[in-house]
Amino acid sequence: MTERIPCKTEGCRATILPTTAAKTGGYCMPCHQEQERQKRQAYIEQHRKTVNLYEDLTDPVEILKVMHTPRQHDPLIQYVPYPLSKEQMYVSLTAEEAGRMLKYALELLAAGDKNEADPILLSLVCYRNDYIVEVLPELMEHGMYHSGILFKDAPPDIRDRLLQQVEWDDDNRNHLLLILSWIGDPVVISRIREWRLHPPEWAEQLFVGPEIYALEGGWELTSDGERRDLTHGLSYAIRATGEQRDAATAASNARFLKISASNCPWCDGKLTILLDADTSHPSLAYLGLPLERLQVETCERCGCFSTIYVELDRQGVPVWSRFNQKPAYLPSFDSEDSSGMTGPRLTLSSEPHSPYYAAIWTLSQQDSQIGGHPSWVQDADYPFCPCCAKRMRFIGQVDWADFDNLGEGIFYMFVCAEDKVTATLYQQS
Ligand SMILES: [Zn+2]
Ligand SMILES: [Zn+2]
Ligand SMILES: [Zn+2]
Incomplete structure (x- = not known):
């Protein structure tokens, strides 16, 4: 041995x-x-070398091109980050600069770099709500149907081509139906109405009826066959106060993530007031609520497992709804854990941003906002009002990842203004 x-x-x-x-x-x-x-x-x-790729750049278009260029990780290189985020850069572009960005995306497409062109186009449409219809024939040429929102402003000739294609193109039908939901114009609405009356043969291969796709575009087909919008075009960002310090911001008088005085009947922890805002704020006034303030309350623990309804009494005070159904499974929560979210102070931005700003969850922006389109992590899901059985309208969302490095998941907020009921749902990856 x-x-x-x-x-x-x-x-x-x-x-x-x-x-x-x-x-x-x-x-x-x-x-x-x-x-x-x-x-x-x-x-x-x-x-290790410190490299600043932005050192000599002053043109925002050139800066954005560098931001979009994929970089291989090299432990010997430390890149200096640009002081502004991609989305801040996009929002501040002039129309001429945005046009050059669009031209750049077209060049990338022509060179076959679809994966590089796609996020640029999405950024122009989401962060700026830019009109990019000149690109649509190119996208169809390259079979790029997966980012449906890019087609939302499609002109009639393109819409009609898509309506024909959806009938025969088995491979792309799912994406084509999503595209049509984003277009959602009277011609699309009447086609979906027809499909509901006379389901096409291909509909059997779908997981849900063609009319359910409308939810992805932020609307539903009512029982009368009309379009009913479930989102609102005026959208304001919810941000940490450090990032927004003008006087107008303070005047919005909206508060977020406060600990409620009430307890959750399921886990006995304190409820959380996700949103407490003046109903006269431009992003909420359209609801015509007969209340001074709108409060949306949920349990941030149980709310991850179930839709939670809260009814507003005559004074607007939130009351746990008798319609809530305790889910079959709830984990046991530590009572230590019930202190609520203790992040930075949050406020509402003074100027609205694009209603599509946060619509694509996989882009890099912060998602928290009132109004606009939800950032669905999974499928679009608008809860039904327990009183009138209509789908509830989306009024805003809080993304835990925006304010907490370890946080994840989004709480979506809904209201039925007629019945004065709010609801929350939660999705995470
Ligand atoms: Zn040893
Ligand atoms: Zn609870
Ligand atoms: Zn209702």
Whole structure:
């Protein structure tokens, strides 16, 4: 039997074979590997270069091109981040600069770089609500149907081509129906109405009826066959106060993520007031609520497992709804855990942003907002009002990831103004 010898590291109790010792200079494998790792780390720190790709750039279009260029990770290079985010850059572009960005996306498409062109087009449409219909024939040429929102302003000739294509194109039908829901004009509405009366043969292969696709575009087909919007075009960002400090912001008088005085009947923790805002604010006034303030309350623990309805009494005070149904499964919550979200103070931006600003969850923006289109993490889902059985309107959302590095998931808020009922749902990846 070969005699084992102790590892040379002080305090290490491992013993090794002489052959190992010859290879490692007398150290056990874990110690040897740790030494190698430290050597590598020291080398990286000594030789790492700081690179500022934006140093000589002043043209916002050139800056955005650099931001969009994929970069391979190199441990020896530390990139200096640009002080503004991509979405802040897009919002501040002039019309001429946005036009150059669109031209750049078209060049990328012509060169076959679909994956690079797609986020640029989405950014122009979502962050700026730019009109990009000149690109649509190119997208169809390249079979790029997966970002349906890009087609929302499609002119009649393109819409008609898509309406024909959806009948025969089995491979793209799912995406084509989503595109049509984003278009949602009277011709599309009447076609969906027809499909409901006389379901086409291909509808059997879908998981849901063609009219359910309308929800992705933010509307529904009513029982009378009319379009009923479930979102509102005026949208204001919810941000940490540090980012918005003008006087107009303070005047919005909206508050977020407050701990309620009431307890959750299911877990006994304190409820959370997600939103407490003046009903006269432009993003809420259209609801015509006969109340001064609108409060949306939920349980941030149980709310992850179930739709939670809260009824507003005559004074607008939220009351846990008798229609809530306790889900079959709820984890047991630690009472320590019920202190509520303690993040930064939040406020409403003074100027509205694009109603599509947060519509694509996979882009990099913060999603929290009142109004606009929801950032669905999963499928679009507008709860039914427990009183009138109509779908409830989306009024805003809070994305936990916006205000908490460890947070994830979005709480979506809904209201039925007629019955003065609010609802929340939660989705996460
Ligand atoms: Zn050792
Ligand atoms: Zn609860
Ligand atoms: Zn209702």
